[in-house]
Amino acid sequence: MSEVWTIGKILKWTEEYFQKAQLDSPRLDAEVLLAHVLNRPERIYLYVHFDQPLEQSELAAYRECIKRRVQHEPVAYITGHRDFMGLDFKVTKDTLIPRPDTEILVEAVLQRLPAAGENTTLADIGTGTGAICLSLLNYLPKLRAMAVDISPGALAVAQENSLSLGLSQRVEFFQGDLLAPLKAKGELLNAIVSNPPYIPKADIAALAADVKAYEPMGALDGGEDGLDFYRRLLAESGDLLKDGGFLAMEVGIHQACQLDALAKDMSQWGKCEILRDLAGIERVVILWKA
Ligand code: GLN
16 A cells, blocks of 8 residues: 655655755745645645645655755746745746845835836836836836846746736836846936846855756856946946936845945935845945936
């Protein structure tokens, strides 16, 4: 007689297996993947049905997920989804997986555009899944946005997310290099937001296997010192902003003060705000048009 695997038993087995494979969050990963296989996005289902036996087909599908995860494939690529700002985003290997740190950037922009009216427009440069601009659109019902990415694969995902979140009427997508499509359009913006690639070349080799082997290098590699994209954003954004507008960017560790220094040498920038993430690392830089 074949062994009966209940939800509780398979979770315990998988947690231990993931632990041996030195994954960072073995229990959480085991739960998220099983909830995905059972088509129950709420993990609470697992606890309410701890003694439910799994069907052979469910076991087989879960085994496939486990195999992928122990090779360090990120959970979000296996499930194809990630929650960001309380919204469900589709993710694929063409897109960086939205990080909790990036919610600091979104919240900072929400606080600075509180009364976004009909004529408030924002651009998201390097939109990836669209996580930043779509969550802003979701929480600011009158905002309009333009989202740019150089990767057609990423743009297709962002576009799909705009449809599934019911936000497609207020966002326009452009394939192109940083601000180029916006310059061509010539419309002035209230804000420009970006989480550009910012990992310095020398740090790429030391990235976690989950990141290095799976996430798109084009969304991570920021050049020699990690600042390549910021140099261009700082030089080119000022002309595209309305008076009173701002450029808000996520940055990597130790980069905020370097951006502040770069901005001080440019006449288009006035006040510089630096915000920390939950780990206390300077994570967001906001430059106000002078
Ligand atoms: N936060 C990402 C990481 O540490 C990097 C994102 C980026 O380069 N914009 O892996």
